[in-house]
Amino acid sequence: MASNVTNKTDPRSLNSRVFIGNLNTLVVKKSDVEAIFAKYGKIVGCSVHKGFAFVQYVNERNARAAVAGEDGRMIAGQVLDINLAAEPKVNRGKAGVKRSAAEMYGGTTMTGTSINQFRPG
Numbered sequence: 001m002a003s004n005v006t007n008k009t010d011p012r013s014l015n016s017r018v019f020i021g022n023l024n025t026l027v028v029k030k031s032d033v034e035a036i037f038a039k040y041g042k043i044v045g046c047s048v049h050k051g052f053a054f055v056q057y058v059n060e061r062n063a064r065a066a067v068a069g070e071d072g073r074m075i076a077g078q079v080l081d082i083n084l085a086a087e088p089k090v091n092r093g094k095a096g097v098k099r100s101a102a103e104m105y106g107g108t109t110m111t112g113t114s115i116n117q118f119r120p121g
Contacts (some may be wrong), residue, residue, distance in 0.1 A: 021081035040066035
């Protein structure tokens with residue numbers, strides 16, 4: 001079994017650390033995570049937290065292979081969100097595009113009428 005430590009402070013190991021998001025940790029345990037990710041290379045550390053986990057490999061090549069092979073996989077009823085810890089994904093939102101509140105509620109409505117026309121002056 002791998003160590004519980006995944007070294008987030010060592011710059012040399014940063015690219016060999018994999019973030020596993022949207023993990024159903026009520027069902028999936030550390031041993032399960034290790035079993036799933038061991039096929040990509042030697043795991044030197046694995047830490048499981050509420051809803052997510054980190055796996056530390058010996059090198060970046062193993063980590064990148066794990067991201068490519070497991071991102072989007074469904075485990076315990078949830079689709080995993082996996083990436084290198086050093087390269088977080090940009091928030092995609094549900095439709096794949098993240099919009100600010102100003103974009104959603106500011107400016108004009110769908111008919112082109114300014115929202116400000118409806119505000120008491």
